[in-house]
């Protein structure tokens with residue numbers, strides 16, 4: 398059925414992107430009744446709108462094609478086509494916007510970059526997150542000190558990266574804003590010995606994860622602001638997206654607002670590390686901590702790895718080759734996840750065969766059975782009661798012997814052996830590239846990758 402539709406495409410403000418988007422319309426030879434290009438209120442973006450009379454299927458395929466155009470950020474239709482997501486607004490004009498009505502999203506235009514200028518930022522720790530926050534803030538014009546243990550491995554790296562490095566206590570003393578980016582189980586000791594003595598009225602204590610504040614491991618003194626900017630991405634992407642002129646989304650939460658400016662100051666930090674370019678969602682320390690732990694345990698890390706291994710074992714136990722099992726249960730996961738990432742479950746289902754989709758819709762619930770859901774609720778209960786936190790802190794304090802043993806066992810799983818062999822045969826993977834450069838006999842263990850925390 399043909400209906401009047403307005404298509405809206407948000408794109409980077411350059412003529413090449415505009416011409417690519419227009420090319421799509423022109424190739425379809427659609428009767429365009431009205432056509433405008435306007436600013437979006439966000440620097441760096443234009444909004445192209447056009448009114449056309451067309452049917453559902455054409456709109457759906459046009460929206461998909463627009464979304465594939467380099468430089469296009471979003472394509473929607475009004476009334477909505479099957480793929481449309483609600484328009485993303487600007488937090489000042491439409492709080493809450495695209496998601497649930499209670500979630501507020503801040504963008505760069507909602508933040509005050511000037512707040513970066515007259516304050517000194519101490520980044521404590523120079524690992525996955527630390528190296529990205531320190532360099533992004535510095536490149537955004539802020540004065541940055543890195544606080545580390547003298548002689549630690551990352552000290553040299555921070556110096557090589559052109560940063561001013563000091564012992565933790567010195568950096569904390571000299572700073573107005575102290576961001577704690579050492580591993581969660583180490584934070585309490587670092588805080589008590591080197592950070593707490595430096596805190597005073599007017600200073601800000603920041604975190605990228607709510608664990609220690611939420612579970613009461615760190616108790617902040619009155620008079621200081623305590624806030625969180627938690628990038629929803631591993632640190633190396635926080636850095637590389639910033640360098641590419643983009644950013645990764647983040648969460649913002651305020652635990653203590655002594656100055657009355659904790660939120661604008663935290664949002665300025667988000668702009669400094671590039672996250673406000675992608676969107677900063679408002680949350681609380683409790684919500685961030687509990688959902689983060691649940692997500693990584695039940696779905697992203699624990700759930701997915703156990704699902705992959707169980708599928709692999711089911712096939713190999715039944716006599717199928719490990720290579721086939723690896724491809725079906727692990728390798729193809731990326732292709733599916735890429736589709737889900739781009740357009741949600743519906744978009745993925747649209748792209749797979751009807752046979753796959755029917756199997757998905759009739760069998761998925763048998764894998765994630767009521768018993769599995771019950772177990773998920775138990776995981777969540779352990780997170781909320783603090784039982785998981787207590788266990789993890791005790792394990793860390795004891796030198797993490799069980800953790801080391803579990804890591805060792807995980808490395809020995811047959812899926813890891815067959816995977817290493819297969820990836821070495823794929824020329825586009827890191828391992829494949831290395832295998833090509835080396836004589837066949839020289840075997841090397843896989844490199845230590847950056848821990849991609851969820």
Ligand code: NAD
Nearest residue numbers: 522523524525526546551578579580605606630631632850
């Ligand atoms: P990491 O393990 O990558 O880095 C730790 C850094 O702290 C290293 O530079 C290390 O040398 C230093 N360090 C360790 N112990 C120290 C000590 N006692 N004194 C001084 N420095 C010490 O840590 P990370 O993954 O970047 O995590 C930092 C924070 O960011 C955590 O709160 C984590 O939950 C949060 N976070 C991490 C990610 C991620 O993807 N890695 C994502 C979001 C939030």
Ligand code: MG
Nearest residue numbers: 689693850851
């Ligand atoms: Mg997470």
